[in-house]
Amino acid sequence: MTLNEAFGLAFSHYRAGRTGDAVAVCRAILAAIPEQPDTLHLLGLALLAAGDVAAAADRLERALAVRPDFAEALGNLGILRQDHGRPAAALVLHGRALALRDWSGGRINRGNARRALGDHEGAEADYARAMALGPDEPMPANSLGTLLREKGQVGRAVALHRRAAVLAPGMADAWRDLGHALREGGLLTAAAAAYGRSYRLDPARTEMMSYRLFSLQAVCDWTGYDALCRETAAIIDGDRGVALPLGTLSIELTAEQQLRSARLFSERLVRAAHAPPYHPPPAGPRGRLRIGYFSADFHEHATAYLAAELFELHDRDRFEILAFSFGPDDGSPMRRRLVQAFDRFHDIRNAGVDRVAALVAEEGVDILVDLKGYTKQSRLDLLSRRLAPVQATYLGYPGTTGCEVLDYVVGDRFVTPPEHQAHFTERLVVMPDSYQINDRRRPLDGRVPTRAECGLPEDAVVFCAFNTTYKITPSMFGIWMRLLARLPGSVLWLFEANPEAAGNLRREAAARGIDPARLVFAPKRPLPDHLARYRIADLGLDSFPYTGHTTTSDALWVGMPVVTLMGGTFASRVAAGLLSAAGVPELITTSPTAYEELALRLALDPAARNALRRRLEETRLTVPLFDSRRFTRHLERAYGTMWAIHTSGAPPRGFLVPPLPPGAAP
Structure with missing residues (x-):
């Protein structure tokens, strides 16, 4: 068998998904010709498909050592670095590949790396160039559409995703992303149809059915509602796939089913499975605990209406309060109020994962509090890398996240009684009155209309x-x-x-x-x-x-x-x-x-x-629900206990926050 014939056989095995056979043939070729770059490259791809990341990277690097101008190997090594949490390294590799050959796939790859690093303008330029190089290819249009949707340019995003779906009607991801853009634009019935099309094309992506159900619920279209609910329960109970956690809250499922849904969603779609965990440096001695609040809702939003006074009332003698905002700046009075409420306010909308991790470390955050969960614009992927010594979820999402790196969930004796611990991956922090903070500056002076x-x-x-x-x-x-x-x-x-x-x-x-x-x-x-x-x-x-x-x-x-x-x-x-x-x-x-x-x-x-x-x-102004100062002191007690448990070297554990005596919350 000639080299070309053997290589062709290995490639056919790889294309058919027979990775073991592909690896075996590649190794046989390399036994005869040890540094054959095309075979090293293919072996790297086959090993990657088999899950041996380290060996795959080694073979791709060896291929490049033999042939430094091997553009495809540069691109594939860049994709590997990107997928395994090293976008900066990926960016360098994609740049080298594009210097050798300018092609649409290479532009998409570099655009993805730039997007991960927060360079949205650079990513947009790369995706646009990819469209020019491959006008009949669906991926450039779909990639650009996703970026524009994230930037709030929903109309352009819908048009681009429609273009991708027309170019590749069988591309499930194009229909999924079209559904996301339509939903963002308020076209909910059309979004449900797009999600349904995506699910039919790829039934293994069961979360598409959840998105479809959720979109139909938002317009109160209950056609087939009972069947969709039963199917969602069957998917969860049979471990047949992923269900959208937020969607499970609004249909009649058990807490155990919600836990299983959230855990699987976290493992498959949130946790950066290949990204190296970030290990924050040990906190040095200081007089005040540093609390970092993560949210996309630091603007005119229901969460802000509830929590604004909390940030203002924190005891600055004992706590430094930091904001990490990845949502829009709407220029509203609420946004201005929130910026003033924090000791430092960081807008991280355009920051890549590595930059966010470095910023949290620079600030020396002790306890990181996620205020989003699985609601709109969630960024639990950031916290999945363990950015701070203690991480908690609070207020934004009424359920477990299923994320093992979130140590605590803040609740109360109604929403998270201790006997419900089995339904949460987080440890339960049980507040004495209510888990919900309320802003006493909620307006009461609006004009009362007539009936x-x-x-x-x-x-x-x-x-x-x-x-x-x-x-x-x-x-x-x-x-x-x-x-x-x-x-x-x-x-x-x-x-x-x-x-x-x-x-x-x-x-x-x-x-x-x-x-x-x-x-x-x-x-x-x-x-x-x-x-x-x-x-x-x-x-x-x-x-x-x-x-x-x-x-x-x-x-x-x-x-x-x-x-x-x-x-x-x-x-x-x-x-x-x-x-x-x-x-x-x-x-x-x-x-x-x-x-x-x-x-x-x-x-x-x-x-x-x-x-x-x-x-x-x-x-x-006297009931516990609206006693914002009392609530803040209770939450600070909770933070103090979390930190004491951490510094003792013990693992996180659930606890009840002891109530202050009435009138004892200065």
């Missing part, structure tokens, strides 16, 4: 359900419609998240025998005006199993009572904890029947509703 201005009846009961649309389930909506049927003239006031959802909910109401006109939709308004609207509603109806968070505390702050149903998961217990901390635990129910009957009883009893409203208004 007529809001399209509401003057002399009928107004049920209010302002939770976002993906939290509305068919079963809970059915209860709401039964309440309208049992109370003639009453209306349901909903938040108008998107026009598609409004149309679908009106159709669902009609299908249940309710006049669609009895559903009234509230458009988005500035926070003071939005909060003022709660004053003209009679009773809040909570969603389930993903209960109200900021929405519920907003209502309670203004004085509107909310009926909730408490379940067995973190997300299904949040509103119950808030109601307890607000001093109205009688509004918590534990079954759908009890929920419906309590809502009806209060709807028929104006005196009881008014008494609840008066109690909420009169105790607003």
Whole structure:
């Protein structure tokens, strides 16, 4: 057999996925011709496919030692370095390859390295050049579309992903990325269709089905809803693939199923499996603990509305408070307030992973607190490299992340009772009152509209359900419609998240025998005006199993009572904890029947509703839920305990934060 024939045989084995056979033939060739560069290169690729990264890198480097101008080997070694957490090294290799030959694949490779290093302008230039070099290739358009979506240029991103899908209709990733861009642009039904197409093309990517379900939930399109929920549960229970963790919170799954979903999602799609862990240097002696908060929500956002005062109230004699922001700067008053609230505010939107790790180390962060979890713009991939000695998750995501490098989750006796530890990879930190911080500077001075201005009846009961649309389930909506049927003239006031959802909910109401006109939709308004609207509603109806968070505390702050149903998961217990901390635990129910009957009883009893409203208004500044200073002291106690456990050399362990005596929170 000639060299060409043997090499052809090895290559055919490699292309067919027979990596063991490819390795064997390559080694036989090299036994006869030890430094044959093409064979060394192919052997490196085969070893990489077999999972032997070190040996693969060695063979690629040997191929380059023999033939330094081997552009393909430079490119493939660059991809290996990129995939294994060394984008700076990859950038050098891709640059050398492109100096030898300018081709679209090489431009995409270098663009990917530049993007990982935070050089978005350079990446955009490389992707654009790749499109010019390969106008009929889908990857350049898809890569550029993904970058532009991350930069907020959603319209251009949609066009580019559509182009990629037209060029390669069978490319599942193009349809996935088109779905992401459409969802970002608010075209949710179209996004669901794109995700469905991606899933059909590659059924192994089960997370695409989750994205499709989540998009349909956001527009309240419940066609095939039960079947999609059953399939999600079957995927989790049978270990058949990945489910979107955020999506599991809004369908009726158990805490154990949510844990399995989050753990697998973390292992396969979040954790930089090939990236070397970052080991922060030991913290030197200092007088103050350094707390770093990671979030994309340091702007006009629900999380900021809750937490702004926390950052301001931290005891600066004992703590340094740092922000690491990877979200937009909207130039808003809230953004300016937050920048002032921190000792140092770092905008890391365009920083690569290595730069973020170095920055956290330079700052000497002791405890890193993620405020996002699996919500929009999550960056748990950063924390997966262990950037700080202690890492915790708090506030943004009501469930376990499944990430082993997150040591703690901050909860309370409702959302994370100690007996729920088995459902979390993180250790439970149980706060004494409520896990949710609240900003006492929430505005109360918005102009209260008339019911007529809001399209509401003057002399009928107004049920209010302002939770976002993906939290509305068919079963809970059915209860709401039964309440309208049992109370003639009453209306349901909903938040108008998107026009598609409004149309679908009106159709669902009609299908249940309710006049669609009895559903009234509230458009988005500035926070003071939005909060003022709660004053003209009679009773809040909570969603389930993903209960109200900021929405519920907003209502309670203004004085509107909310009926909730408490379940067995973190997300299904949040509103119950808030109601307890607000001093109205009688509004918590534990079954759908009890929920419906309590809502009806209060709807028929104006005196009881008014008494609840008066109690909420009169105790607003004294109940634990809105005692921001007391909460901050409790959280600081939690941080102190985390750090004491760490410095003792013991592994993280769950603990209860001891409550301060009433009035003892300076």
